[in-house]
Amino acid sequence: MNLPEGFEEKYRRLLGAEADAFLASFDRPAASGFRVNPLHHAESDAPSVPWSQWGHYGKVAGTSLAHIAGDVYSQEPSAQFVGTVAAPVPGERVLDLCAAPGGKTTHLGSFMQQQGLLVANEINAGRARVLSSNVERFGLTNTLVTNSDPAHLAARLPEAFDRILVDAPCSGEGMFRKDPDAMAYWTPDYPVSCAERQREILTETVKMLRPGGVLIYSTCTFAPEEDEQMIAWATVNLGLTVVPITKPDGIANGRPEWANGDPALLGTARLWPHQLAGEGHFVAKLQKAGDGVVQVGAVVAPAKLNRTQQHDFDEFAKTTFKQPFTAPLTLNRDTLATLPPQTPALVGIHILRTGLTLGTFKKGRFEPAHALATALAPEAFQSVVEVSEEEFAKYRHGETLSRPALTKKQTVLLTYQGHGFALGKAVNGTIKNAYPKGLRI
Numbered sequence: 551m552n553l554p555e556g557f558e559e560k561y562r563r564l565l566g567a568e569a570d571a572f573l574a575s576f577d578r579p580a581a582s583g584f585r586v587n588p589l590h591h592a593e594s595d596a597p598s599v600p601w602s603q604w605g606h607y608g609k610v611a612g613t614s615l616a617h618i619a620g621d622v623y624s625q626e627p628s629a630q631f632v633g634t635v636a637a638p639v640p641g642e643r644v645l646d647l648c649a650a651p652g653g654k655t656t657h658l659g660s661f662m663q664q665q666g667l668l669v670a671n672e673i674n675a676g677r678a679r680v681l682s683s684n685v686e687r688f689g690l691t692n693t694l695v696t697n698s699d700p701a702h703l704a705a706r707l708p709e710a711f712d713r714i715l716v717d718a719p720c721s722g723e724g725m726f727r728k729d730p731d732a733m734a735y736w737t738p739d740y741p742v743s744c745a746e747r748q749r750e751i752l753t754e755t756v757k758m759l760r761p762g763g764v765l766i767y768s769t770c771t772f773a774p775e776e777d778e779q780m781i782a783w784a785t786v787n788l789g790l791t792v793v794p795i796t797k798p799d800g801i802a803n804g805r806p807e808w809a810n811g812d813p814a815l816l817g818t819a820r821l822w823p824h825q826l827a828g829e830g831h832f833v834a835k836l837q838k839a840g841d842g843v844v845q846v847g848a849v850v851a852p853a854k855l856n857r858t859q860q861h862d863f864d865e866f867a868k869t870t871f872k873q874p875f876t877a878p879l880t881l882n883r884d885t886l887a888t889l890p891p892q893t894p895a896l897v898g899i900h901i902l903r904t905g906l907t908l909g910t911f912k913k914g915r916f917e918p919a920h921a922l923a924t925a926l927a928p929e930a931f932q933s934v935v936e937v938s939e940e941e942f943a944k945y946r947h948g949e950t951l952s953r954p955a956l957t958k959k960q961t962v963l964l965t966y967q968g969h970g971f972a973l974g975k976a977v978n979g980t981i982k983n984a985y986p987k988g989l990r991i
């Protein structure tokens with residue numbers, strides 16, 4: 551691989567005798583991996599990633615049933631160590647500040663088991679939409695997807711989280727093998743400019759962490775300026791201390807000698823492509839001084855539906871679900887969603903998704919949302935229709951299906967090999983297509 555000018559020289563200087571092995575790793579193929587979705591009880595026989603509870607080596611196609619049904623999330627193996635270190639506890643309030651496209655968000659959600667609140671934020675509007683769609687596909691229901699910059703969020707959410715992940719925008723050196731285009735941006739000064747932005751992000755992040763709260767900082771670069779030097783700066787300037795990370799075999803300590811020599815930096819983690827089957831990553835776990843509870847602040851009140859809305863939703867729920875639907879609800883214009891506990895009222899912040907999107911009020915009817923198909927188990931639905939391989943393909947093209955026995959007008963869950971992948975509308979023996987246009991192939 552043709553590495554950028556100055557890159558090889560820098561790492562020869564830093565790594566000494568180890569540099570040959572490091573540089574040789576760039577000529578080997580990138581490692582691929584995926585995580586199975588514990589919320590769907592998904593499993594895989596593929597070899598396990600040793601440092602990742604739900605992680606496996608291998609590739610899953612974007613057109614596969616496992617992907618479409620939200621049973622897997624493709625994620626490079628080293629990146630999976632970030633979620634392992636973060637490991638939020640169900641019921642916590644967690645922020646994933648730089649979240650798109652959602653690899654870490656879906657991993658955090660796997661730990662949280664739909665309990666507590668997970669705010670997944672992304673600064674870039676287009677990427678935030680991709681994040682929102684991945685949150686939907688994975689079936690997370692305790693998540694708020696926002697599109698904001700860290701400063702605006704911090705102004706509204708002081709000390710609001712138990713745990714925050716900053717998977718920082720970085721020089722991406724660890725992804726050169728997987729995504730050679732990333733090399734085009736690299737110059738010897740690039741890590742220094744990335745570090746400036748990371749310091750700004752961390753300064754805002756700490757404001758949102760409760761006293762005693764945990765901050766996980768990660769990058770996919772080898773650059774000490776963005777890794778150990780960033781953590782050294784944060785411990786000196788932001789009232790954070792390093793919490794040592796327990797490292798499975800193959801994962802290396804951070805390098806204090808590449809920063810201010812503080813031995814606590816040994817407690818950070820480096821994933822090197824010449825030492826394990828994965829790409830380059832850095833992870834640090836930090837704790838904010840003090841001990842305190844989260845500041846909840848103003849919260850969104852559950853929506854009160856008008857009489858027509860209540861009637862239309864009740865009719866839909868009564869004919870679709872086995873159990874009465876009792877979760878607190880929120881209404882955004884005409885879109886109805888569940889309201890995660892103590893959802894903060896975020897005035898002036900663009901919110902793309904709150905909890906589980908249930909559907910939209912149209913004139914005289916309630917149109918259910920695709921999110922229900924990947925978030926709810928088949929057992930929740932009154933009517934489940936298993937499709938053939940041919941029908942699975944046809945439906946994703948936008949075609950209708952024939953089921954003469956289904957005469958009742960009803961929303962049904964469509965499954966293929968037992969995995970829910972879409973909703974359909976049964977009318978007079980036909981299942982009308984409700985597969986979102988944006989997902990059709």
Ligand SMILES: C[S@@+](CC[C@H](N)C(=O)[O-])C[C@H]1O[C@@H](n2cnc3c(N)ncnc32)[C@H](O)[C@@H]1O
Pocket residue numbers: 647648649650651652653654655672673674677699700717718719720747751
């Ligand atoms: C490494 S990527 C995140 C990957 C994601 N956590 C995942 O696992 O799928 C970093 C993200 O930070 C966002 N970003 C860029 N500049 C930012 C800034 N100034 N503040 C916050 N986020 C920023 C990028 O748009 C990008 O989506």
